Amino acid sequence: MKFNDHYTIEILEFEQITHDVKRFKTTKPKGYRYTPGQATEVSINKVGWRDKFRPFTFTSLNGSDTLEFIIKAYPTNKYPKHTGVTEEIHKLEIGDELIIKNPVGTIEYKGKGVFIAGGAGITPFIAIFRYLENKGRLDGNSLVLSNKKKRDVIIGDELQQKFNNENLLLTFTREKVEGYKHRRIDKDMLNTLVNDFNQYFYVCGPSGFENNITDALRALGAYEEKIVVEEW
Incomplete structure (x- = not known):
């Protein structure tokens, strides 16, 4: 679903890949495109979290039918400068929703x-x-x-x-x-x-x-x- 360049995506699966990092696979908005190395701003589609956007990189390729994000959790009791978004994302379950914006980022492959x-x-x-x-x-x-x-x-x-x-x-x-x-x-x-x-x-x-x-x-x-x- 798209609203004012914001897209709602649903978590399809997730996996703990290190002690503080999870891999999330989500639905992909129709026509949504990005290049390897780009990111988007992400928030949680829940009351109190929808306006708290943080940047995360796409780790999936553009040709995939789904999106993949690899996200490290930064608990606020250990990282007081963080606002708790990653910690809250790590609590999400299959079927929960995220909100993303259009792709951004300056990392782009230019040569060997x-x-x-x-x-x-x-x-x-x-x-x-x-x-x-x-x-x-x-x-x-x-x-x-x-x-x-x-x-x-x-x-x-x-x-x-x-x-x-x-x-x-x-x-x-x-x-x-x-x-x-x-x-x-x-x-x-x-x-x-x-x-x-x-x-x-x-x-x-x-x-x-x-x-x-x-x-x-x-x-x-x-x-x-x-x-x-x-x-x-």
Whole structure:
């Protein structure tokens, strides 16, 4: 149902995929289109929540008959700056409704490069990776992903299936795990990992993470026009 560029969608199924992340599959409005990497603003179709919109990325591809969102919960007792929307979404059941707006977002695939994500910042890249794999164009891209702990990695098995060991690096900042890095992504790490700064760099994560990574890339010689960052 559409009303003033707002669309009502129904939850068809959901799945807990990490300790604090759920995957939601919903109905898709007729004629609704988006590109890989785009997002929309989402609210809950319940009294007291309808005007509380928050951005979430589509992780499904446009050709699908349904929409998919992968959403991390931020409980207000742990994240007081959050308003409880994600926490409330995690309480929803099959048949409950969400409200979405038109697609938005600045993350768009422009060419082969390095994807750098922090935590839930991986979500805009998921649809891009799926799209590129379907088109046979994923080769030549690489992913550097930082999480606090191994249990925080979103769709880790799928990422390891898509990328070989040379093109995927997982690092954990609060846990030592054999076979993985134990450090933050910083200028020194990027200087060691990347041998060509004349390629695209796609960056998404918390604002502090994005600022630190983009500053490091500029200092290492990456071209401003080839640094693609999600902006809201």
